[in-house]
Amino acid sequence: MNFLPEFLTIAVAHALAVASPGPDFAIVLRQSLRHGRATAIWTSLGIGCGLSIHIAYSLLGLGLVLTRSATVLTAVKWLGAAYLVWIGVQALRTKPREGDVDLASAEGAPTARAAWMTGFLVNLLNPKAALFFISLFPLAVSPATPRLVQAGYGVWMTLTTVAWFSFVAVVFTRTEVRRAFLRHGHWIDRALGAVFLGFAASLLWIS
Known part of the structure; x- marks a missing residue:
């Protein structure tokens, strides 16, 4: 069987x-x-791990639980929206920096684990990501496709993400880029804060 198409x-x-x-791009x-x-690369790795979980339960058919259970989907929506809020x-509370810009002393930088967890939760709690994969696999993947090949698709998508x-x-x-941001970054940070609030609101509009 030709799996290329x-x-x-x-x-x-x-x-x-x-x-x-989307939220993933905004957080990175x-x-x-x-x-x-x-920090950004650790966050990217967290996003990939969150994505792999969506892929895994979609391939196993467990995604039907999410789509058919209004309670589960609503809980995921509210958790995701709350985290983005x-x-x-x-971000909206970011204050202007004082003094000279020093790229080597990024204040308040999270640990690698915290950065990974941020990316992981942003992706995992995004019901739009869940619904994308739950819809994609039944439409694009034949039931006759071996599980190993399907797993390969998942690995590809995780790595490319x-x-x-x-x-x-x-x-x-x-x-x-960073030097310019750190001089006037509180405005960009606040703008991104508004973007996250917009994403949170959009999650709650999912029917």
């Missing part, structure tokens, strides 16, 4: 989804500008 369908659909602006952007490359409020957001981290942690 199936793989290309999966790969293109996922590439379009991961490249579109904020981590990059505010805390630097290492928390991030948004923290981490690679994409790591690339975003590298781009936005260039010295000149």
Whole structure:
């Protein structure tokens, strides 16, 4: 059986989804500008791990529980929205920096574990990500496709997601970009805070 057409369908659909602006992109952007490359890459790894869980339960057919149970879906929506609101409020409270800009002393930088957890929760608690994979696999993957091949699709999507957001981290942690941000970053941080609140509101509109 030729799995190439199936793989290309999966790969293109996922590439379009991961490249579109959303909570994942916004959190990596904020981590990059505010805390630097290492924090942003750990956050990207967390996003990839969250994504792998969506993929795993979608492939196993457990996603039907999420779509058919209004209680479970509502709980995920409210948890995801609450987490985005928390991030948004923290960003809105950002104060202007005082004194000279020092890229080596990014204040309040989270630990690697905390950065990973931030990315993990932003992705895992996003019901839009869950519904994307729950809808994608039944439409694009044949029931006859071996589980090992399906797992390969999941590994591909996880790795390309981490690679994409790591690339975003590298781009936005260039010295000149971060230096400009740290001079006037409280305005960008506050704008991103409003974006997170907007994403939270959009989650609650999911029917």
